[in-house]
Amino acid sequence: MYKVFVNEKKLLLSKYPADIEKNLRFEGFATLEIAIDLLQNTSCPMLNVYGENIEEIWEDFTHMFRVIEAAGGIVSNSSGELxxxxxxxxxxxPKGKIEEGESLEQTALREVExxxxxxxxxxxxxxxxxxHIYTERNGDRILKTTYxxxxxxVGDQKAVPQIEEGITHVAWKNNEEIQEDVLPSTFKNIKLILNEFWSEAD
Structure with a gap:
């Protein structure tokens, strides 16, 4: 199953119908266009496109966009804060776009630094x-994949925000602060990857 965020709404690409209000059987590009239109232009909060060949669906989906790849880090310290x-x-x-010649790991480390x-x-x-997908000002449709x-x-360096990139704060947060401060004011794909990170840690 693939989960793609469209304006903070969730698009599922999967093999089977899901237990949600809106399911569409995959019948080619048109199905995907309809799905994106419904998520972008109606109140539909979540939609599942399903079909036997999930990799075929994903390949068709990626061909609808210019794909941008990025990498970032979920960074913890000795106190267990993130x-x-x-x-x-x-x-x-912290995350950013992959530069030419970089590996995913190199990008992730460079962007966090x-x-x-x-x-x-x-x-x-x-x-x-x-x-997640978005549309640039020139009308290009982007599918951004972040690894x-x-x-x-290690150590107790002081974190400094990269102001020129529009970052106003850098902060270590414990679990209570993440629940009370971060999660109510973050993106759904960040919540998704944090949940995966925590489930692996359990």
């Missing part, structure tokens, strides 16, 4: 990726 940035009034995780000023980072393992890595920060 690192967040604040940009445009929302809490987020650039956006937070922290350098003593140990990359541990890949967690998962998230997908997330678990990292640990």
């Amino acid at each position: 690192l967040f940035i604040k940009r445009l009034g929302k809490w987020d995780l 650039e956006e937070t000023g922290l350098k003593n980072l140990i990359l541990e393992k890949f967690v998962n990726n998230t997908f 997330w890595f678990k990292m640990t920060c």
Whole structure:
């Protein structure tokens, strides 16, 4: 199953109908166009497109967009706190686009360093990726894939926000602060990857 966020609404691409209000059987590109239109232009909060060949659905879906790849980090410290940035009034995780010649791991480390000023980072393992779509000002439709890595920060460096990228705060948050402060003011794909990170840690 693939989960793609469309304006903070969830589009599922799966093999079977889901236990939600709106399911569409995959019958080619038109089905995907209808699904995106419903999520973007109606009050429909979630939609599932289903069909036997999930990889065929995904391939057709990706051909509808210009694909941009990014990587980022879910960074913890010795106290078990997680690192967040604040940009445009929302809490987020540090991430950025892959540059030519970079591996996913190199991008993730570089972006965390650039956006937070922290350098003593140990990359541990890949967690998962998230997908969301948006439209650029020139009308290009973008599918952004972000690859997330678990990292640990050693030492007690001071985090510094990358102001020129619109980041206003960098903060370590404990579990209580994440529940009360971060989750009410973040994106659904960030909630999704945090839940995966926590489920692996259990």
